[in-house]
Amino acid sequence: MTARQIMTTDDLRRAVVRISHEIVEKHGGTDRLAIVGIQRRGVPLAHRIADAIGQHEGVRPPVGALDITFYRDDLSMVAHQPIVKGTDLPFDVNVLTIVIVDDVLYTGRTARAAMDALMDFGRPSAIRLAVLVDRGHRELPIRADHVGKNVPTSRDEIVRVHVVEFDGVDEVLLDRLPTTEAKA
Amino acid sequence: MTPREDALTQGWHHRHLLDVDMLSASDIDLVMRTAVEMKEILGRPIPKVPTLRGTQVTILFYEASTRTRVSFEVAAKNLSADVVNIAASSSSVTKGESLVDTIRTVEALGADMIVMRHARSGAPYLAAQVFSGHVLNGGDGWHAHPTQALLDLFTLRDRLPGGKVAGRKIVILGDILHSRVARSNIWTLTTMGADLWLCGPPTLLRGLERWAGALPSNRRLTVTTDLRAALRGAHAVMALRLQQERMAGGLLPSLREYSLRYGLTATTLRWARADALVMHPGPMNEGVEIGPEIAAFERSVVTDQVANGVAVRMALLYLIAGSGPIEGGETHG
Amino acid sequence: MAETPRPGERVERFEVEDAWLVDPVNGLEGRGSLRVEGGRIVTVEWAGEPSGGAAAHEPPRTEPRPERPTVIVAPAFVDLHVHLRQPGREDAETVATGLAAAAHGGFGTVCAMANTTPAIDSTGLVEAVQELARASGSPVRLFTYGATSAGRAGQTLSQMGEMADAGAIGFSDDGSPVADASLFRNALAYAGALGRMLVEHPEDPALTKGAEANEGLVATILGLKGWPAAGEESAVARDLAILADVVASYPASAAPHLHLTHLSTAGSIDLVRRAKAAGLPVTCDVTPHHLALHEGWVAGDRRFAWEAADALWVGGRADAAPYDQSTRVNPPLRTPADALALWSGLRDGTVDAIVTDHAPHTQVDKLVEYGDAANGISGIETACSLVLAGVEAGLLPLRDAIRALTLGPRRVLGSVVATGRRGASESLVPGLVEGAAANLVVIDTADGWDVTPETLRSKGKNSPLLGRRLRGRVLATLVDGRFAYAELGGVEAALAAAAG
Missing domain, CATH: 2.30.40.10 (Urease, subunit C, domain 1)
Incomplete structure (x- = not known):
C-alpha cells in the first residue's frame, strides 16, 4: 500500500478541539447553536465537536445526523443506489445556527446537498460548514468556515479519514486511487 | 451468506421488481430500512425530496385500481419524479395494441421506469424483456404483488411486539388460489421466518398444499381449511378480498355461507391471540370476508398498510432507479 | 457428388x-x-x-x-401429427416450408392435421393440400387427415366417406377434442367402417377452460391457470369406454381404430396400457417435448425431465426468465414424473409412436402475454435430438427409439396408406435390405x-x-x-x- 498518514490520532484530536473553539468564537457562545454531522463519518466528528464545546463552555449543543443521499446530484451516474443511513434532527432547525460537519471537503457537492436537505426541515438563521480535511478541487462556490487541515491533493489521490467508531483508529491517510475506483 | 449477496453492505442489484421470490432476506431488510427513511420524509412538513428529479415514471395499469395506482403516484411524486399515468380504458390498449407495442411506445415517450398492473400472470416479464429501463410489478394476474407484500411486512414489523415476524404465526385467510397478494406474502413472510398459515375453503386452496410440501424445511407454510386451527395463537390475520365471480364458477355456494364459515368477525378473532393484528390489502367487502366491527377496530392496521405503502414504494422506486452492477456506494464529494 | x-x-x-x-x-x-x-x-x-x-421390452439400463x-443410418422417420397451417395461415407455415423442416428433422413422411383455416373437412381441401405438396417439389410424403366434425365445430360429422375416397388417412378434430360424447361414438364407428382411424386429442374442456399451464407446482407458484392431468385422463377414460362400446355394439365391419395423440400424463399411459391388455383397438403417441421437457420450463428451468425429476424447481431464480411463451403448448408440459412415465410407455410398447405435434406460430401470435400466446411448439426439427438425448440418458434403447419414429407410426397407419395416392409407390418404412x-x-x-x-x-x-x-x-x-x-x-x- 502506498497510503501515507497525514494526520495522527493526536492531530485529529487537536483539530477537533480547535474547531470547537472557533465555532463558539464565531457564533458568540452556544445559544441557539446545533451541530449536524453528515452521514457517515461526519456524525462521530459532530459528536466530538459537541463534546469539546460542552467541556469548555459547560453547555453541549444538540447534535443531529443528516443523510444527504436523497439530495445527491449524481444518482444517475452511480452504478447503484447508496444505502441510506438515516436522518435524525432532534430539534427544530428554525432560528438555529447549524454547523454542518463532514470529514472531507472536496468538490463541494455534498455540502450543497446538505444545505438543500437542511432547508427542507425549516429555515435556520445560519448554516456553517466545518470539515476535518479540505483537499481542494472545488466544483461549486463553497468554502468551509472551519477546517482541521488543508491538504493539497491531486485528483488521482484519495483522502481516507478513519474514526474509532467505524474503523477502530483515528487517523487520516492519503492514498492513490485504485484503478477500479478511478473507473467508478 | 456471501458478502456479495448481502444487500445491506453491497446494495441493491435488481434491475426490475417483477416478483419477490428473487429477494434475499438481506434485500428485504434493505427495503425495510430504506422505507424507514422514507417514512421519515413523509413526516416532514414538506414530504418531498429531489432524488428522482428528471426520472419519468410511467404508471401503466391494465386493471382498475385506485389505491395501488395512487400510492405509486404519490411515492413517485414525493421523490420528484415525473409521473405519466396510462389507464387501459383511456389508451390504445382497448384498440387492440399489443403489450409489446405499448411498452415500446411508452419507452419512446421517455419512460425510465414502468409500474405495471396486468390481469395476466407474467405480463411484467414480457414488458421487462422489451423495455430498456426498469419495470416494477404493480400486480400481475394471480402471480405477484411485490409492493403489497413488502408493505405488509413493513406494517407487521412496525406493529408486532418485538418488531419482527420471525417465529410469529401469521394467517392469510380467504381466496388464496386467485390471490397475487397471498403468493407474494408466501415468499416474503417465509423468507423472514414467519410461521405462515393459509386458510380458506378447499376450492380456494387448490394446489397450495403441494407447494407447502415442496418448500425447503426452513420455510414454514401450513395449509388448512380449519379456521379455528389456523387462528389459534395467531399474531396477525390477513383477510383477502372475496370476488363475487367465485360464486359463478361454482367455487362457493354463496357469499353468506362464506361469511359464516370463513368471515373474520369479533367471534372468530377470539381464537387468535388477544393482541392479534388484523390486516386487509383492500378494498374490503365489509360483512363478507371481514366483519364491520373488525375492519374499524383498534388492532386493525389497514390504514397503516395504506400509509406504509407510500413509504415502501418510495424505497423501491429509489432502490430500483439506481440498480446496476455492484459498486461501492459511499464515495461522495 | x-x-x-x-x-x-x-x-x-x-x-x-x-x-x-x-x-x-x-x-x-x-x-x-x-x-x-x-x-x-x-x-x-x-x-x-x-x-x-425385436426385444423391445428389455429394461433399458x-x-x-x-x-x-x-x-x-435408419429408415426415414414418420410423423403422424404435424400442423402445416396451409390453407389460411401461410404466415406461420406453408406446406413447402413444413416439408423442408420435416426433411431437416429426418422425417420422410408427415401427416397433416385438419385444423387449418378453413378446416380440411371436404374432398376439395384434401386434394388441394396434396396438390401443394406435389408443387413444393419435396419428396417428403404428405398425408392428410380430414376433420372429424364439419368445420371442426363438434356438431355434425364431416364428409368422411368422400374424404376417405380422396385420400384422407384418418379423421381428427385435433386442436380440440370431440367434446360431444355421442358424436364421438358415431364418428368412431363411421370412420371404422371406412377403414380409417379416429385420432383424438383427449381433453375435457370443462376442466381446462382458460388453462395456461399444467396444474401443478409450477402453475401454482407462477399463478397460472391450471390444466389438470385429470382434464386429459378423464377424456382418455371416456374415449376408451366409448371405444369398448363401439366394439361391442356395432357391426364387426365397423372395426373402429382409436388413436389417442399427444398423451402427456402418467395416468393416460396407464389407462391405455390397461385398454391394450383388454384387447381394445387403441394406439397412442407422445411428443418429444413431453418426453424431454417438463413444466419447470415455464418457470425458466432448462434441465431435461430426467435431470429435474429429483430436484424440482420450487421458486426463485432459474436458468432463464419465466413465462417464456414458447413453452406454452396444449397439452401443457407436465411434471418430470409424467415425462418418465411416457418413456416407460415407450419401453413396454404401450406407446406406439413418437409424433412431433409440430405447431409453428408467428411471433405476433407468440410475443404476447403468456396466457394469450398461441399454443404449440415448432418441434419437427428438434425431435430427433430430444429423443436421442433420452436414449443417451438411458431411458430407451436406441432401436426402440428408432422404432417409435418409424415402424411404430407406420403400423398405426396400417393398410390405409397403401391405398393413398402418394403412398402407393413404395413402402413407407422399408427395412435396410x-x-x-x-x-x-x-x-x-x-x-x-x-x-x-x-x-x-x-x-x-x-x-x-x-x-x-x-x-x-x-x-x-x-x-x-x-x-x-x-x-x-x-x-x-x-x-x-x-x-x-
Whole structure:
C-alpha cells in the first residue's frame, strides 16, 4: 500500500478541539447553536465537536445526523443506489445556527446537498460548514468556515479519514486511487 | 451468506421488481430500512425530496385500481419524479395494441421506469424483456404483488411486539388460489421466518398444499381449511378480498355461507391471540370476508398498510432507479 | 457428388461406411455399411452379426452399450401429427416450408392435421393440400387427415366417406377434442367402417377452460391457470369406454381404430396400457417435448425431465426468465414424473409412436402475454435430438427409439396408406435390405447443432430450445430414392471422422 498518514490520532484530536473553539468564537457562545454531522463519518466528528464545546463552555449543543443521499446530484451516474443511513434532527432547525460537519471537503457537492436537505426541515438563521480535511478541487462556490487541515491533493489521490467508531483508529491517510475506483 | 449477496453492505442489484421470490432476506431488510427513511420524509412538513428529479415514471395499469395506482403516484411524486399515468380504458390498449407495442411506445415517450398492473400472470416479464429501463410489478394476474407484500411486512414489523415476524404465526385467510397478494406474502413472510398459515375453503386452496410440501424445511407454510386451527395463537390475520365471480364458477355456494364459515368477525378473532393484528390489502367487502366491527377496530392496521405503502414504494422506486452492477456506494464529494 | 444435392434430386450414388445401422423392420442393428445406387439400396454389409430380435421390452439400463460408430443410418422417420397451417395461415407455415423442416428433422413422411383455416373437412381441401405438396417439389410424403366434425365445430360429422375416397388417412378434430360424447361414438364407428382411424386429442374442456399451464407446482407458484392431468385422463377414460362400446355394439365391419395423440400424463399411459391388455383397438403417441421437457420450463428451468425429476424447481431464480411463451403448448408440459412415465410407455410398447405435434406460430401470435400466446411448439426439427438425448440418458434403447419414429407410426397407419395416392409407390418404412427404395435418415450423434431462428427451416421459430446446442445432427434424409435433405459437407466430414 502506498497510503501515507497525514494526520495522527493526536492531530485529529487537536483539530477537533480547535474547531470547537472557533465555532463558539464565531457564533458568540452556544445559544441557539446545533451541530449536524453528515452521514457517515461526519456524525462521530459532530459528536466530538459537541463534546469539546460542552467541556469548555459547560453547555453541549444538540447534535443531529443528516443523510444527504436523497439530495445527491449524481444518482444517475452511480452504478447503484447508496444505502441510506438515516436522518435524525432532534430539534427544530428554525432560528438555529447549524454547523454542518463532514470529514472531507472536496468538490463541494455534498455540502450543497446538505444545505438543500437542511432547508427542507425549516429555515435556520445560519448554516456553517466545518470539515476535518479540505483537499481542494472545488466544483461549486463553497468554502468551509472551519477546517482541521488543508491538504493539497491531486485528483488521482484519495483522502481516507478513519474514526474509532467505524474503523477502530483515528487517523487520516492519503492514498492513490485504485484503478477500479478511478473507473467508478 | 456471501458478502456479495448481502444487500445491506453491497446494495441493491435488481434491475426490475417483477416478483419477490428473487429477494434475499438481506434485500428485504434493505427495503425495510430504506422505507424507514422514507417514512421519515413523509413526516416532514414538506414530504418531498429531489432524488428522482428528471426520472419519468410511467404508471401503466391494465386493471382498475385506485389505491395501488395512487400510492405509486404519490411515492413517485414525493421523490420528484415525473409521473405519466396510462389507464387501459383511456389508451390504445382497448384498440387492440399489443403489450409489446405499448411498452415500446411508452419507452419512446421517455419512460425510465414502468409500474405495471396486468390481469395476466407474467405480463411484467414480457414488458421487462422489451423495455430498456426498469419495470416494477404493480400486480400481475394471480402471480405477484411485490409492493403489497413488502408493505405488509413493513406494517407487521412496525406493529408486532418485538418488531419482527420471525417465529410469529401469521394467517392469510380467504381466496388464496386467485390471490397475487397471498403468493407474494408466501415468499416474503417465509423468507423472514414467519410461521405462515393459509386458510380458506378447499376450492380456494387448490394446489397450495403441494407447494407447502415442496418448500425447503426452513420455510414454514401450513395449509388448512380449519379456521379455528389456523387462528389459534395467531399474531396477525390477513383477510383477502372475496370476488363475487367465485360464486359463478361454482367455487362457493354463496357469499353468506362464506361469511359464516370463513368471515373474520369479533367471534372468530377470539381464537387468535388477544393482541392479534388484523390486516386487509383492500378494498374490503365489509360483512363478507371481514366483519364491520373488525375492519374499524383498534388492532386493525389497514390504514397503516395504506400509509406504509407510500413509504415502501418510495424505497423501491429509489432502490430500483439506481440498480446496476455492484459498486461501492459511499464515495461522495 | 461434389455439390450439395437439391431437394428432390434423385440419389444416384450414396454410400455410408462404418455406421450404426438400425433396421426396425427386421429387428436388426449393428455396425455396417450401406450403398445406394439409382435410388435403391444396392448393398448392405453388416460387420459381424447384427444383434437381432425385436426385444423391445428389455429394461433399458441393462442393455449392453457396445462401442458403436457415431453415425446412425435408419429408415426415414414418420410423423403422424404435424400442423402445416396451409390453407389460411401461410404466415406461420406453408406446406413447402413444413416439408423442408420435416426433411431437416429426418422425417420422410408427415401427416397433416385438419385444423387449418378453413378446416380440411371436404374432398376439395384434401386434394388441394396434396396438390401443394406435389408443387413444393419435396419428396417428403404428405398425408392428410380430414376433420372429424364439419368445420371442426363438434356438431355434425364431416364428409368422411368422400374424404376417405380422396385420400384422407384418418379423421381428427385435433386442436380440440370431440367434446360431444355421442358424436364421438358415431364418428368412431363411421370412420371404422371406412377403414380409417379416429385420432383424438383427449381433453375435457370443462376442466381446462382458460388453462395456461399444467396444474401443478409450477402453475401454482407462477399463478397460472391450471390444466389438470385429470382434464386429459378423464377424456382418455371416456374415449376408451366409448371405444369398448363401439366394439361391442356395432357391426364387426365397423372395426373402429382409436388413436389417442399427444398423451402427456402418467395416468393416460396407464389407462391405455390397461385398454391394450383388454384387447381394445387403441394406439397412442407422445411428443418429444413431453418426453424431454417438463413444466419447470415455464418457470425458466432448462434441465431435461430426467435431470429435474429429483430436484424440482420450487421458486426463485432459474436458468432463464419465466413465462417464456414458447413453452406454452396444449397439452401443457407436465411434471418430470409424467415425462418418465411416457418413456416407460415407450419401453413396454404401450406407446406406439413418437409424433412431433409440430405447431409453428408467428411471433405476433407468440410475443404476447403468456396466457394469450398461441399454443404449440415448432418441434419437427428438434425431435430427433430430444429423443436421442433420452436414449443417451438411458431411458430407451436406441432401436426402440428408432422404432417409435418409424415402424411404430407406420403400423398405426396400417393398410390405409397403401391405398393413398402418394403412398402407393413404395413402402413407407422399408427395412435396410438390398433392393429396397432408399428411405433413409443419416444422423451424426457425435456432432451437435445450434437451434436458432436461422437454422430452423420452419417458419415457426417458436421453440423453447432456441439458443441451445443439441446433440444429434441430421446429415441426410432420403425419400423414395430422392434427396429430401442433405448436408453433404457434413456427411463427408462425419464419414471421414468415422473412417479415421
